[in-house]
Amino acid sequence: MSFFANKQALVAEILSRYPVGRERSAVMPLLREVQNAEGFVSDARVAEIAAIIKSTPTEVKSVMSFYSTYSSSPTGKYHLQVCMTLSCALAGSDQMWDYLCETLDIGVGDVTSDGLFSVQKVECLGSCGTAPLMQVSDSGYYECLTKKRLNALLADFKARGDGSMPESDTRAPVFVQKNGDVVTQITAEGAIL
Ligand code: FES
Numbered sequence: 001m002s003f004f005a006n007k008q009a010l011v012a013e014i015l016s017r018y019p020v021g022r023e024r025s026a027v028m029p030l031l032r033e034v035q036n037a038e039g040f041v042s043d044a045r046v047a048e049i050a051a052i053i054k055s056t057p058t059e060v061k062s063v064m065s066f067y068s069t070y071s072s073s074p075t076g077k078y079h080l081q082v083c084m085t086l087s088c089a090l091a092g093s094d095q096m097w098d099y100l101c102e103t104l105d106i107g108v109g110d111v112t113s114d115g116l117f118s119v120q121k122v123e124c125l126g127s128c129g130t131a132p133l134m135q136v137s138d139s140g141y142y143e144c145l146t147k148k149r150l151n152a153l154l155a156d157f158k159a160r161g162d163g164s165m166p167e168s169d170t171r172a173p174v175f176v177q178k179n180g181d182v183v184t185q186i187t188a189e190g191a192i193l
Helices: 008-015 023-040 043-052 055-064 086-090 093-104 147-160
Strands: 077-083 117-122 135-136 176-180 181-182
Touching: 023 043, 023 055, 023 086, 077 093, 086 093, 086 117, 093 117, 093 147
Parallel strands: 077 117
Antiparallel strands: 077 135, 176 181
16 A cells, blocks of 8 residues: 555655755655654655655665664664664673663564564764763663663663653763863763762
8 A cells, every 4th residue: 555645745745845857855755754654664665755756766775774764674662773883882882782682682673572672783873972872763862871771771661661761861971180181970870970
């Protein structure tokens, strides 16, 4: 069944944002419509979008693959995206990833049997100073992760169970000088010294 068949006004409005002949520029907002409505973008939807923008499924998929915000398979209500790039890797993101997968008993592309959780490795989330961190669904960052903090977050998400989240607890580190050295005033557990 077509996603856009009964959304012609919406498609026309999106296409109208771009010059005639540049329909391919509409690929991102069209992907976003599907992602928001269905939680992922299936191959059938990719083909539909490709037809609308006069492109190919391969080209649409290549755009999708560049952005971790689009999923090609169903995700849980809490889609846990762990940054694996250098700063986070040096701060222990591998261990966080392994711990998450073991605790939830899932891997990439899986969803927990209760439909709550899925996991994904992503590239730099742009908050290297608070590594290691993860983004949850399209919302908050949860930073300075430890196993203890992960356990607390998972318990909170399970208790909610509806995709809602606690306030994102951004923990920007505080840098001060001590004996001439710059030190960070935050512990591995996230507590400010
Ligand atoms: S390396 Fe993880 S946020 Fe930049």
